[in-house]
Amino acid sequence: MSISRRTFIFQSAAIGSSVAFLSITNTQAAAPMVSEADPQAKAVNYVADAKKSPKAKPGQACANCALYQGGSASAGGCAIFAGKQVASAGWCSAWAKKPG
Ligand code: SF4
Secondary structure (H helix, E strand, C coil): CCCHHHHHHHHHHHHHHHHHHHHHHHHHCCEEEEECHHHHEEEEEEECHHHHHCCCCCCCCCEECCCCCCCCCCEECCEEEEEEEEECEEEEECCCCCCC
């Protein structure tokens, strides 16, 4: 059984796209967590556990912040911490109620 040159090119392109997608996915999954000691984190009073912040109001957490990008995951991206992840249970002074 032989495959045509056209089929080979399409299959190679599909495999290449899959590898590129997996690489992007793995890069996002490997994003480091924001440290509370990070100067940028300190500037906005970020804590990984909202319950430990005297400034967070009851019910406020990254999970229900408009800037949280992690969906229902326990950690995810945040618009103010590019390339890093915050804990869904975390909080910072930039918290904004998620619409809806
Ligand atoms: S802006 Fe929102 S999601 Fe980002 S760290 Fe602050 S509370 Fe969490």
